[in-house]
Amino acid sequence: MPRSTDIASRLAELRGRNLYRQRRVIDGPQGREVEVDGRRLLNFCSNDYLGLAADPRVVEALANGARHWGVGAGASHLVCGHTRAHHELEEALARFTGRPRALVFSSGYAANLGAIGALLGPGDRVLEDRLNHASLLDGGWLSRARFGRYRHGDLDHLAVKLADGPGEGRTLVVSDGTFSMDGDRCALRPLVDVARAHAALVMIDDAHGIGVHGEDGCGLVDPRAFTTQDVAVLVGTFGKALGTAGAFVAGEADLVDLMIQQARTYIYTTAMPPALAVATLASLHLAATESWRREALMARVAQFRAGAAALGLALAPSPSPIQPLIVGESERALALSAALAERGVWVSAIRPPTVPPGTARLRVTLSAAHEGADVDRLLEALAGAHRVVGGG
Secondary structure, eight states, X not given: OOOHHHHHHHHHHHHXXXXXXXXXXXXXXXXXXXXXXXXXXXXXXXXXXXXXXXXXXXXXXXHHHHHHXXXXXXXXXXXXXXXXXXXXXXXXXXXXXXXXXXXXXXXXXXXXXXXXXXXXXXXXXXXXXXXXXXXXXHHHHHTOSEEEXXXXXXHHHXXXXXXXXXXXXXXXXXXXXXXXXXXXXXXXXXXXXXXXXXTOEEEEEOTTTTTTSSGXXXXXXXXTTOOTTTOSEEEEESSSTTOSOOEEEEEOHHHHHHHHHHOHHHHTXXXXXXXXXXXXXXXXXXXXXXXXXXXXXXXXXXXXXXXXXXXXXXXXOOSSSEEEEEEESHHHHHHHHHHHHHTXXXXXXXXXXXXXXXXXXXXXXXXXXXXXXXXXXXXXXXXXXXXXHOOO
């Protein structure tokens, strides 16, 4: 174990480089406004894209689920933790995504590690977009397959990698659907075509697309356009647009069976609380049927991008609720975030290693819960923060 002085010096180094992370304590539920350290702030850093995290109907479903099922699942799914509530959620997810079966995991991280680890091993290989989420990268590294990365969104580079020594085993191409820090989307059809030309399987983590994109919120991997032959493995999460917690893997029945047999993050962990499965089933229904939420969300995205352009703020090209304002150095990102908080607006500063060095940013996220006046206030606060901090 490292000596305490070694730990202290590492923490001091992080502070000196403006990379030290601190938690903020919130009192009350998620929403367009949250109470932070005794202050009400407009919340522009939550992934609650559809405003469902505190929806009264989802809250009531959770309470009813707890009254019926209790709190804990008691064990893993394969021991005695798999309840009717989990089963009904999996069946609904299969219908929602247009896939034969779905399997619920306790988190998106667990789903990604479990899926890649179950599919791959020594003799196989995995190729990932360089800006994939940490859970996807970790899943590739830990799978014991030959691991490689291609330049972000560069499918020509992917094709070169695929043609380079395919070997005898399975090849898996892995990408985020919507990239969590840049907000851009993978070019899904061209990616599928490149992978198919090299007999590779495709896995898409649509964490930030489920509920947001596609007809009825089915996500980027719309079953009317992409079959399980195109995208063999679909991962989605509940903690973003659906407002709860947990994740799923969807695909062919044999794929789900393989996950049950070999996904270590599924086999060796306690099942998610059944009441949470009940709440997620309720939020899934609301996401699918209340299309006004997606319409309101995209209206706020368009309003913010137009207002930022009028202010001369250079946003990254993003059609999603994730709207990054890249400012460069971590110190400046922290200063801008603090200046926004002084103006009653909460936008987190995102710094390395979450993003590449020199690309620290304000990651603005929008929600269907926001009103037009909220976005106007955000833009006004950004203009004021830039005047105070200077530069950019």
